[in-house]
Amino acid sequence: MARRPDLTTGPARLAALVRSSVPPMHPEGLPFVGASLAVAVAGRRSRWLRRAGLASAAANAAFFRHPPRTPPTRPGVVVAPADGLICVVDEETPPAELGLPAVPLPRISIFLSLLDAHVQRAPVGGEVIAVAHRPGLFGSADLAAASADNERNSVVIRTPGGAQVISVQIAGLLARRIVCTAKPGDKLAIGETYGLIRYGSRLDTYLPAGSDIRVTVGQRSLAGETVLAELP
Numbered sequence: 001m002a003r004r005p006d007l008t009t010g011p012a013r014l015a016a017l018v019r020s021s022v023p024p025m026h027p028e029g030l031p032f033v034g035a036s037l038a039v040a041v042a043g044r045r046s047r048w049l050r051r052a053g054l055a056s057a058a059a060n061a062a063f064f065r066h067p068p069r070t071p072p073t074r075p076g077v078v079v080a081p082a083d084g085l086i087c088v089v090d091e092e093t094p095p096a097e098l099g100l101p102a103v104p105l106p107r108i109s110i111f112l113s114l115l116d117a118h119v120q121r122a123p124v125g126g127e128v129i130a131v132a133h134r135p136g137l138f139g140s141a142d143l144a145a146a147s148a149d150n151e152r153n154s155v156v157i158r159t160p161g162g163a164q165v166i167s168v169q170i171a172g173l174l175a176r177r178i179v180c181t182a183k184p185g186d187k188l189a190i191g192e193t194y195g196l197i198r199y200g201s202r203l204d205t206y207l208p209a210g211s212d213i214r215v216t217v218g219q220r221s222l223a224g225e226t227v228l229a230e231l232p
Contacts, residue, residue: 083112110204163232
């Protein structure tokens with residue numbers, strides 16, 4: 001929850017209240033909002049174009065929102081890498097392009113609708129030891145086949161205790177770009193933003209065997225805050 005500003009009156013308080021209530025926007029959204037505003041300015045003499053441009057700017061600003069989150073501080077937890085609906089809790093082998101043993105691991109899938117914030121956050125703190133992108137299809141991300149068939153980007157994070165957690169960004173029906181700023185050797189804090197998927201997507205999290213899963217199908221998650229599991 002945003003912190004209430006310590007101001008009592010005047011325009012400064014109003015501005016601080018707005019800043020604390022309206023989430024900032026991820027930089028990836030700036031070109032889209034800028035292009036929409038340019039349309040509104042160019043078509044200012046046409047009510048239809050002006051309104052369409054302003055509406056597009058507002059929609060993109062909302063889509064690319066980057067709300068602040070406060071991760072849990074207790075050790076050994078895995079947090080949701082994305083906002084959305086938990087649609088799968090099962091066991092599956094991790095993506096083959098990572099070159100890991102083909103052994104089924106606990107997996108939690110989160111489906112992101114157009115209305116969810118689409119930034120991705122590190123599910124655990126640790127070192128990025130592998131990043132692998134694989135081209136693929138752009139089927140609906142809420143289908144079971146999306147994990148296997150769609151374009152995806154996998155990030156493997158090793159905690160200081162040696163546990164490996166895999167976060168997989170999966171493109172959806174409308175998504176056409178997966179953004180990942182994490183690179184092998186990077187150190188990520190739990191809940192730290194490392195990527196974004198444009199317009200509808202899915203996040204798969206693979207956990208070490210023996211992890212204690214704390215969520216169920218149908219539950220909604222908040223990236224960086226909802227505890228998915230506890231490490232063994």
